[in-house]
Amino acid sequence: MNFEKIQASVRDILEHVGEDPSRDGLLKTPHRVSRMYDELLAGYRMNPEAVINGxxxxxxxxxxxxxxxxxxxxxxxxxxxxxxxxxxxxxxxxxxxxxxxxxxxxxxxxxxxxxxxxxxxxxxxxxxxxxxxxxxxxxxxxxxxxxxxxxxxxxxxxxxxxxxxxxxxxxxxxxxxxxxxxxxxxxxxxx
The missing domain is CATH 3.30.1130.10 (GTP cyclohydrolase I, C-terminal domain/NADPH-dependent 7-cyano-7-deazaguanine reductase, N-terminal domain)
Incomplete structure (x- = not known):
């Protein structure tokens, strides 16, 4: 997963909806969103054999x-x-x-x-x-x-x-x- 690209995309979305991505409440939002997708989409990286684990x-x-x-x-x-x-x-x-x-x-x-x-x-x-x-x-x-x-x-x-x-x-x-x-x-x- 490319965290930097996801973070840049989230910043772009924030700007395009009229928000200021540098304000306090949103400053870390791009980082949080990239980490969230890493967790929510972890299934792509799961190895079925490791899931079964013998x-x-x-x-x-x-x-x-x-x-x-x-x-x-x-x-x-x-x-x-x-x-x-x-x-x-x-x-x-x-x-x-x-x-x-x-x-x-x-x-x-x-x-x-x-x-x-x-x-x-x-x-x-x-x-x-x-x-x-x-x-x-x-x-x-x-x-x-x-x-x-x-x-x-x-x-x-x-x-x-x-x-x-x-x-x-x-x-x-x-x-x-x-x-x-x-x-x-x-x-x-x-x-």
Whole structure:
């Protein structure tokens, strides 16, 4: 990431909207914005093998594994405004399982890029299929998009839901229904 060019661009934007980039409140804004983009777009620099970090295990288990309510944030590639939400991910193993923390990390790896929610959903699903070669993968993502809240249509409560079903989740309605039941039920009480 070229911090100097981003900082110069932010200074230009500030000037073009009629602000003084040298005033106290804005003096460090170009630096802050460049660091923010470095953090928010870190997914481009993430190595998938490092994300998995050897946490792929041979296990004799062939029932559904579900990780739900994974918080994510991303930047819309059209307006560079945030969209935030929850991802729900499931797979049915075929000899291999992934360490629990790796699924949220995979979601983050793809979310921390300029994205559209449809692509983000597909990338998570396809990566899990390639990595695990399971019987099937299901990903449902719910998102709240600032670009439709703050500008344009200005609908604060409009949520987008996208899904990607692979393998048995795509071809077997009862498997898909079981997944949907898992993600739609209320959480159990505190442990």
């Amino acid at each position: 946490a792929l295990f041979d296990v004799d288990y062939d029932e559904m594994v579900v990780v739900r309510d994974i918080e994510y944030f991303s930047l819309c590639e059209h307006h560079m405004l945030p969209f935030i939400g929850h991802a729900h991910v499931a797979y049915i193993p075929k000899g291999k399982v992934l360490g629990l923390s790796k699924i949220p990390r995979i979601v983050d790896m793809f979310a921390r890029r300029l994205q559209v929610q449809e692509r983000l959903t597909t990338q998570v699903a396809n990566f899990l299929v390639e990595t695990l070669q399971p019987q099937g993968v299901a990903v449902v993502m719910e998102g709240l998009h600032m670009c439709s809240m703050m500008r344009g249509v200005k609908k604060a409560d409009a949520r987008m839901v996208t899904s990607a079903m692979r393998g048995v989740f795509r071809h077997n309605a009862s498997t898909r229904a079981e997944f949907m039941e898992h993600i739609n039920r209320q959480p159990t009480k505190e442990f």
